Amino acid sequence: MDLSLKFSHLYNRERRWVRHAPSEGGSLSLRAVIFDYGMVLTGNPSTEAHDAMLRITGLPRDEFERVYWADRHAYDEGKLTGLQFWQNLIRDAKLDLDAAKIDELNLWDARMWTVQNPAMIAWQKELKKHGLRTAILSNMGDTVLENIEREFDWLPQFDVLIWSYQHNMAKPDPAIYELTLERLGTRPEETLFIDDKQPNIDAARELGLVGVLFTTVERLREQLIELGLEAELPLPA
Structure with missing residues (x-):
């Protein structure tokens, strides 16, 4: 590398550092x-979507909220897909819903956010x-x-x-x-x-x-x- 370019690069890099470095008693x-x-x-989450999920599951609101959030962190961590999340919820809530209804719940869940x-x-x-x-x-x-x-x-x-x-x-x-x-x-x-x-x-x-x-x-x-x-x-x- 040409020395002048090298020193220019170092100067610019150092100048960026200084610009964001804290002064004494200050902050970055x-x-x-x-x-x-x-x-x-x-x-706020879509009330239309939330109401649709309540209607499909037939669960009381408090019970729906309990089972909805039970596995949500695992879903967010990628331990469950959206489909698996809803399959688990249906199982844990002891509901009898077919695959089409589970797909519909998965779609409404996405729309809610x-x-x-x-x-x-x-x-x-x-x-x-x-x-x-x-x-x-x-x-x-x-x-x-x-x-x-x-x-x-x-x-x-x-x-x-x-x-x-x-x-x-x-x-x-x-x-x-x-x-x-x-x-x-x-x-x-x-x-x-x-x-x-x-x-x-x-x-x-x-x-x-x-x-x-x-x-x-x-x-x-x-x-x-x-x-x-x-x-x-x-x-x-």
């Missing part, structure tokens, strides 16, 4: 934002315009992902997409956060993580990420200001 500048998918980039949150999607675009890298880190099963990939054309706008079942691990496992950081190429202190579940936020903070619990866009804006991040990134509208 933010370089990336990691979004959860469900209830952050999406709105396909309700986008336009304000958060618009904010992701603004973050990209300001030079921040963005990622989705989601506990996600195969059938749900297949459906959202058909429905949403904005997923490729993110620099990194981490779907839990594809890696056989799920939040709050520290390893899945570490994988996301590795793919982003950022340090924990340089990375904002937004999720709607406190255990996932707690796990992220343990690793040094800047964790914010999501409830509403308005509250997210307030939290970012409270953290003094309004100078680091555009605020959601």
